[in-house]
Amino acid sequence: MKILLKDDVDTLGIAGDIVDVADGYARNYLLPQGLAVRATPGQIKQVDVIRAQSRLKHQRIAAEMAALTEKLEGTLLTFEATASERGRLYGSVTQDQIAEALAAELGEPIDRRKIDTDPLRQLGLHAIPIRLGGELTPKVSVIVHREGEDPESYLPVPDEAAEDDPASEAEVEQVGVDADEETPAEEGISVPPVLDSSDIQT
Numbered sequence: 581m582k583i584l585l586k587d588d589v590d591t592l593g594i595a596g597d598i599v600d601v602a603d604g605y606a607r608n609y610l611l612p613q614g615l616a617v618r619a620t621p622g623q624i625k626q627v628d629v630i631r632a633q634s635r636l637k638h639q640r641i642a643a644e645m646a647a648l649t650e651k652l653e654g655t656l657l658t659f660e661a662t663a664s665e666r667g668r669l670y671g672s673v674t675q676d677q678i679a680e681a682l683a684a685e686l687g688e689p690i691d692r693r694k695i696d697t698d699p700l701r702q703l704g705l706h707a708i709p710i711r712l713g714g715e716l717t718p719k720v721s722v723i724v725h726r727e728g729e730d731p732e733s734y735l736p737v738p739d740e741a742a743e744d745d746p747a748s749e750a751e752v753e754q755v756g757v758d759a760d761e762e763t764p765a766e767e768g769i770s771v772p773p774v775l776d777s778s779d780i781q782t
Contacts, residue, residue, distance in 0.1 A: 581606045583616040584623050586630055595634035596627050645712045648688075652710050652718040657681045658731040659724045663703050672699035673724055678708065682720065700724055705734045 581603045588594045589610070592601070598619050601610065610616040617623050657678065662670045679692040696709040696717075706722045723731045 582619040583610060584619045584627065584630070585616050587615045588634070589615055596631035598624065598627075645714075645716050648686075649712060649716050649718045651686055652682075652720050655682065655685055655720045657685065657720060657722045659700075659722065660727050661703070661724055663726055667703035669701045669703065669724065672701045673722070674699045678720075678722065682710075703734075705736075 582598060582600050583606055585593055585595050585597045585599065593599055606616065606618075611618075659673045659677065659681075661673065664670070675692045675695045675697065678695050678697070679690050682690040690710065694711050696711050697706070700706055700722065703724050703726060706724065707719045708722050709717050709719050711717050723734045725731045725734060
């Protein structure tokens with residue numbers, strides 16, 4: 581059967597394409613789902629309209645995904661768990677749990693199948709990719725911590741000890757003195773001569 585796609589269909593084409601498919605596939609799936617219509621002369625005249633509508637839909641979805649990407653990049657989730665002394669969880673944090681936590685945090689659902697991780701079975705800070713489609717793969721931060729622990733204790737602490745420290749700078753300058761630099765004698769400073777043992781009177 582020759583059909584006109586009204587929406588993008590994987591392995592078939594994009595909205596506005598005219599393709600041939602098996603009669604059963606068209607009647608049982610594509611036509612009832614509203615993904616396509618029979619490619620009659622009257623419907624074929626609507627190709628340009630369908631393609632224009634599809635472009636607008638893609639632009640809207642792209643804008644929504646870009647906004648969602650920004651939200652996800654700044655998201656931090658925490659999960660309390662029991663674990664062994666070595667940090668191995670008695671259980672795991674699953675994709676479903678992460679999806680539920682993201683929905684509660686962002687106020688919109690996230691498909692668990694887009695959460696690209698195996699179940700988390702270790703304490704610590706985890707960066708979890710969310711595959712939204714195309715090149716959009718933001719990462720959310722997930723902290724799995726022991727019961728009663730402060731989740732923020734798992735966040736990395738920036739090393740600021742050496743910043744803006746005059747003493748450190750002075751030490752660097754001192755250590756950085758080159759062996760080829762002028763010695764005090766070369767700078768005009770008098771240096772006592774080294775006496776030989778024959779010059780010493782007893």
